[in-house]
Amino acid sequence: MNEAAVGVIRKTFEAYEPGSSSNVSFVNAHEEHLLVTFYVHKISQLCGHFRFPEEVEATATSYLKRFYLKNTVMDWHPKSVMLTALFLATKTTNNPISLDVYASHIPNTVASDVLDLEFLVAQSLAFEFAVWHTHRALWGIWLDIQNLPDSLPDISKTQGSIYESALIHVRAARLTDAEFMYTPSQIALACISLTAPDLAKKWLESKENIPLPENRTDIPPRPSATTLFASIEAIKSIITNAGKVPDVEAVREVDRRLRTCKNPEKVVGTKAYLARKAEAEKKAEEKKNKKAEIQKASGAADTDPFGDPLSEPVKPGLVDYDDDDDDD
Amino acid sequence: MDAVERENLDRQKRWAKEQKVGEGAYAVVYRGREFSTGRRVAIKKIKVGQFKDGLDMSAIREVKYLRELKHRNVIELLDVFSNKTNLNLVLEFLDSDLEMIIKDRSLVFLPADIKSWMAMTFRGLEFCHRNFILHRDLKPNNLLIASDGHLKIADFGLARDFADPGFKMTCQVITRWYRPPELLFGARYYSSAVDIWSVGCIFAELMLRTPYLAGESDMDQLKTIFRALGTPTEQEWPGHTKLPDYVPVGQFPKTPLRDLFTAASTDTLGLLSKCLLYEPRKRVSAAEALQHPYFYAIPHPTHPLKLPKCTTQMAPRPLGEVDGDGNVDDDVDMTGSGGTFGAGVKSGLGPGVKSGAPNNTNKGRLKRKITSPMEGADGDMSARTRSIARKLDFTKERYVKSP
Structure with a gap:
C-alpha cells in the first residue's frame, strides 16, 4: 500500500517537475503507521476535552485506522482526517453536536475543514458505520464473570479493580491493530487475562461445556480451547508491545519529512494542484456544454412536430454518472 | 484518482438510474437497474449539501442499520455510493x-x-x-x-x-x-x-x-x-x-x-x-x-x-x-x-x-367482511369465498376505473 502510494506520488512529482522526486525521502509504511497511531491517541485526548462517551472515542479511532487501510498520510494528513472521523463518529453513535460548536473548540479549524473530508471518510469506510466495540464485550464478560457459580457474591465490589485495569488494557488495544485480526470478545478476554489470568481461564472453561444450540446451521463451529488460548496470548503480546503512545519526537520527525513528500496534487498552491484543478474545471465545463447541447437537441426535437422519428432520442441521465439533481 | 474514489466509481457503475418515482424534502427516489443482471432496484438519492452539519442523521441511521440487517422481512440495502454531494442508497425495489x-x-x-x-x-x-x-x-x-x-x-x-x-x-x-x-x-x-x-x-x-x-x-x-x-x-x-x-x-x-x-x-x-x-x-x-x-x-x-x-x-x-x-x-x-x-x-x-x-x-365494508365466513372456515371454503369476494371487487374496480 505504502509502496503503491509512493509510486503514484513519485510519478506525480515527475509529471510536473521532472527530476524533482529523486531527492525526496518518502515516508515508509512503518512511519505512516506511527503517525496514524499518534493521532489515534490525539482522538482520545480530544474526546476527554469534549467529554464524549467512550463509544464515540472507540468508534472514531476505528474509523481513523480503517481510513488508512485504504489511504496514505501523504495524500491526507491524519490531523484533518482525525477531526472528520471524530465528528462523523459523534453522529453515527447518536451523540451529535453542532458542527460550529465542534469546530470552535478546536484551534485553527473551521467548519468546512471538517466537512470537506466527510464524504471521503465515509467512502473509505465503505459506509460501514457500525463498529462492535471491545469495551462493550469487556462489560459483558465482566457481568458474566460475576455470575460464575463459585464467584464471590460481592466480587464487583472487592474485585472491581480487575474491570478497571482491564479497561485500561482495552484502551491500549485501541492503539494497536488487534481489532483488524481478532474479534472484540477475544480482545476483551485477553485484556482480562492481562489483569487476572486465572479468572479469564476460569471463565473460558465455564463456557466449554455449554452445548451448542441444536439445529442451528448459522453458528460457526466453536474453536478449540487451544486455538482460543493461542489467540488470547497473541493479542496479549500485541497489546503489551504495541499498545503505547508513540514517542512525540519520532512523530515530529516523520511529520517534518511528510511536509516534503506530500502528494503535490493535494497541496494548495503547487503547480500540480493548479494543473489538476484546471483540468477538473475544464471537465466540468465540457460536461455542462454537453448537457446544454443535449438539452438543446432534445428541445429542438420537441418543438419540431415532424422531427425524424427514427433518430434515437438522447436520454440524459441514464448513464450520466455525474448526473446531478435534475431539478437543481 | 484515489483508490477510494475509484472504488466508489466502480460501485456506482453497477447501477443504472432510470426514472424518478418520488421526491421529498431530503431525498429523491429513482427506479433503477443492476447493469449485470437487469435486477430492478430503487435508488434513494439523499441531498446532503444542504445540511449545515454534513451528512444528516436520518441518512446515517438508515445506512448504519440497514448495512447490519439482512432478513427476508427487512428491506435490503444493496449498495451505497456517493456522487458529488449526494449520497445514494441502492435498495431492493418494492412495488407498494x-x-x-x-x-x-x-x-x-x-x-x-x-x-x-x-x-x-x-x-x-x-x-x-x-x-x-x-x-x-x-x-x-x-x-x-x-x-x-x-x-x-x-x-x-x-x-x-x-x-x-x-x-x-x-x-x-x-x-x-x-x-x-x-x-x-x-x-x-x-x-x-x-x-x-x-x-x-x-x-x-x-x-x-x-x-x-x-x-x-x-x-x-x-x-x-x-x-x-x-x-x-x-x-x-x-x-x-x-x-x-x-x-x-x-x-x-x-x-x-x-x-x-x-x-x-x-x-x-x-x-x-x-x-x-x-x-x-x-x-x-x-x-x-x-x-x-x-x-x-x-x-x-x-x-x-x-x-x-x-x-x-x-x-x-x-x-x-x-x-x-x-x-x-x-x-x-x-x-x-x-x-x-x-x-x-x-x-x-x-x-x-x-x-x-x-x-x-366503513360500515358497508365491515358488513361485507362479516358476511364472509371467517375464522374457522376450512381451507376449501375460504378459498371459494375469496374468489367470490375478489370477483365482486374486481367488478367494482372496473366500475370505478372505467371512464
Whole structure:
C-alpha cells in the first residue's frame, strides 16, 4: 500500500517537475503507521476535552485506522482526517453536536475543514458505520464473570479493580491493530487475562461445556480451547508491545519529512494542484456544454412536430454518472 | 484518482438510474437497474449539501442499520455510493406499501391475509429487536410490499440501538397515530415495546381499513387511546402518573375490543390486546407474539404470493414525512417539535375510534367482511369465498376505473 502510494506520488512529482522526486525521502509504511497511531491517541485526548462517551472515542479511532487501510498520510494528513472521523463518529453513535460548536473548540479549524473530508471518510469506510466495540464485550464478560457459580457474591465490589485495569488494557488495544485480526470478545478476554489470568481461564472453561444450540446451521463451529488460548496470548503480546503512545519526537520527525513528500496534487498552491484543478474545471465545463447541447437537441426535437422519428432520442441521465439533481 | 474514489466509481457503475418515482424534502427516489443482471432496484438519492452539519442523521441511521440487517422481512440495502454531494442508497425495489393496500377499496382482506401480513411484520421486527435495534417509526406506510407479496420493514431513519439502562432517549419518535402512551407521556426510558404498540395499531387498522387511533394532536392522541381502551388505572400501569409529561385526560370506561372488532376471532383479539397493553413491560414481545395461538389457529396465513395486491401503480409518494424531525437526537430536548409528526392528516378517512364507531362508508365494508365466513372456515371454503369476494371487487374496480 505504502509502496503503491509512493509510486503514484513519485510519478506525480515527475509529471510536473521532472527530476524533482529523486531527492525526496518518502515516508515508509512503518512511519505512516506511527503517525496514524499518534493521532489515534490525539482522538482520545480530544474526546476527554469534549467529554464524549467512550463509544464515540472507540468508534472514531476505528474509523481513523480503517481510513488508512485504504489511504496514505501523504495524500491526507491524519490531523484533518482525525477531526472528520471524530465528528462523523459523534453522529453515527447518536451523540451529535453542532458542527460550529465542534469546530470552535478546536484551534485553527473551521467548519468546512471538517466537512470537506466527510464524504471521503465515509467512502473509505465503505459506509460501514457500525463498529462492535471491545469495551462493550469487556462489560459483558465482566457481568458474566460475576455470575460464575463459585464467584464471590460481592466480587464487583472487592474485585472491581480487575474491570478497571482491564479497561485500561482495552484502551491500549485501541492503539494497536488487534481489532483488524481478532474479534472484540477475544480482545476483551485477553485484556482480562492481562489483569487476572486465572479468572479469564476460569471463565473460558465455564463456557466449554455449554452445548451448542441444536439445529442451528448459522453458528460457526466453536474453536478449540487451544486455538482460543493461542489467540488470547497473541493479542496479549500485541497489546503489551504495541499498545503505547508513540514517542512525540519520532512523530515530529516523520511529520517534518511528510511536509516534503506530500502528494503535490493535494497541496494548495503547487503547480500540480493548479494543473489538476484546471483540468477538473475544464471537465466540468465540457460536461455542462454537453448537457446544454443535449438539452438543446432534445428541445429542438420537441418543438419540431415532424422531427425524424427514427433518430434515437438522447436520454440524459441514464448513464450520466455525474448526473446531478435534475431539478437543481 | 484515489483508490477510494475509484472504488466508489466502480460501485456506482453497477447501477443504472432510470426514472424518478418520488421526491421529498431530503431525498429523491429513482427506479433503477443492476447493469449485470437487469435486477430492478430503487435508488434513494439523499441531498446532503444542504445540511449545515454534513451528512444528516436520518441518512446515517438508515445506512448504519440497514448495512447490519439482512432478513427476508427487512428491506435490503444493496449498495451505497456517493456522487458529488449526494449520497445514494441502492435498495431492493418494492412495488407498494401496506398503506396503499389498506386504502385500496377494491380489495377485500380475509383474516388469513391479515394473519400473513402480521406474521411477516412480527418476523421482521423480531429480527430487528434480536439485533438490538428499535425501529421507532412503524406504520403501514413503512411496511413495503414486494412483487412476490413479501412484506419488508423499511425506513430506518429514526432507528437506534437499545440504550443502556439509565440512558435517556428522545420521546419524540413514531408517527403520532402509532405512538404508544408511554411516549406521549414523555417517557425517556423505553424499550422494544414501543414498536409493538405500533404493530398493534397496524393490526387493528388492517381489520378496520382505517387508522385505529387517529388523534389530531398529541393531547388528543391520548384521549383517543383512552376512549378506545379505557383510561389506565394504577394497577394496570403502575407508575404511569409519574411520567414526565403525565396529565390526566379524563376518565373513559373500558369497552371490550369485541364491540369494535365484531368479526375477529378470540385469538385475534387476544393478540391485539397484548400488543395494546398499557404497561410496556407486560406488552407482548415480537418473539412471544410469533408463538401466540393466533398464528397457529385456522385459517393459516395466506401464502405471500396469494395476498391481495395493489391494483394501482405506486404513485410518487412524499418522502421523509418526518422531515424536520430527522435530526431528533437523544440528548437534545425536542419538545415542541412534535407537531410535524403524522403530518398530512389523511383526508377522507374517518378515524377509527375518534367517532366511536366506523363511519358510514366503513360500515358497508365491515358488513361485507362479516358476511364472509371467517375464522374457522376450512381451507376449501375460504378459498371459494375469496374468489367470490375478489370477483365482486374486481367488478367494482372496473366500475370505478372505467371512464
